[in-house]
Amino acid sequence: MGMCFGVRDAIELAQERAAAGPVTVLGDLVHNETVLSDLRSRGVLIRQDAADIPTREVLVTAHGASDRRMESLRQMGLTVTEATCPLVHRAHQALKKLVVAGFHPLVIGQAGHVEVRGLTEDHPGCDVVLSESEIDALTERPRYGIVSQTTQPVTRVRELVAYVTQRFPQSEVRWVDTVCQPTKDRQTAAEDLAGRCDVVLVVGGIHSNNTRRLVDTSRARCSRVHWLQNASDLDPSWIQASDTVGITAGTSTPDSVIDAIEAALHEWAHQKTCTQTEAA
Numbered sequence: 001m002g003m004c005f006g007v008r009d010a011i012e013l014a015q016e017r018a019a020a021g022p023v024t025v026l027g028d029l030v031h032n033e034t035v036l037s038d039l040r041s042r043g044v045l046i047r048q049d050a051a052d053i054p055t056r057e058v059l060v061t062a063h064g065a066s067d068r069r070m071e072s073l074r075q076m077g078l079t080v081t082e083a084t085c086p087l088v089h090r091a092h093q094a095l096k097k098l099v100v101a102g103f104h105p106l107v108i109g110q111a112g113h114v115e116v117r118g119l120t121e122d123h124p125g126c127d128v129v130l131s132e133s134e135i136d137a138l139t140e141r142p143r144y145g146i147v148s149q150t151t152q153p154v155t156r157v158r159e160l161v162a163y164v165t166q167r168f169p170q171s172e173v174r175w176v177d178t179v180c181q182p183t184k185d186r187q188t189a190a191e192d193l194a195g196r197c198d199v200v201l202v203v204g205g206i207h208s209n210n211t212r213r214l215v216d217t218s219r220a221r222c223s224r225v226h227w228l229q230n231a232s233d234l235d236p237s238w239i240q241a242s243d244t245v246g247i248t249a250g251t252s253t254p255d256s257v258i259d260a261i262e263a264a265l266h267e268w269a270h271q272k273t274c275t276q277t278e279a280a
């Protein structure tokens with residue numbers, strides 16, 4: 001659970017660049033407010049719009065950006081530093097190869113998400129889907145080349161790829177699995193955990209796509225799942241004394257946040273035990 005190497009490396013790069021001089025991150029480096037406030041305190045500027053970048057250097061986040069987008073930043077006179085995760089880069093390369101081979105680009109992911117925008121912007125006409133009904137609405141193409149956003153659950157991606165094949169039996173469908181290994185590992189672990197616990201706490205930012213997926217996965221196996229961003233969100237009424245509580249966390253959640261939640265739970269359990277002992 002918790003922070004992946006891609007996010008960790010991106011944060012370290014932002015810290016290094018800020019120590020060397022003024023730098024602006026374009027968009028949220030990670031979808032986690034605790035991490036973002038720490039970066040701001042180190043002098044990292046964060047802007048959502050390229051037109052508002054006040055520094056000469058701009059850092060592209062781990063989610064990546066299209067070639068077109070990076071070229072437009074350079075045209076603005078900016079020095080572009082890439083914190084793009086290598087596994088996002090791999091997804092970009094996979095889609096490019098499919099397009100070059102003559103396949104119509106189709107991305108399984110959340111339309112409008114920064115990673116999906118980065119994947120699709122270099123491929124005009126690229127379709128983005130996340131449900132069977134969106135696949136139903138597609139125009140039939142002779143060849144579909146499919147990749148997915150790196151943080152989608154791979155089981156769901158497989159289902160949707162199978163649906164494309166079934167919906168367009170005359171089309172040639174080629175899928176490259178671009179779900180990243182850290183996402184797969186966290187999904188599998190969350191599934192296993194949720195099957196063994198009475199309560200599951202999922203820790204991560206509210207805009208974090210992979211945290212949302214962990215919530216969905218946990219809810220499929222456990223009826224008492226709570227999504228929280230930090231220890232102050234913890235509500236003791238969620239948990240009974242005899243419960244087994246599981247914790248999982250999205251890839252942008254720092255270890256310190258997870259540790260604080262675990263410590264608060266231990267403290268709460270300890271107090272509960274003491275109260276019960278005194279009552280006896």
Ligand code: SF4
Binds near residue numbers: 181
């Ligand atoms: S979630 Fe996967 S693709 Fe995204 S930064 Fe982490 S390792 Fe890279």
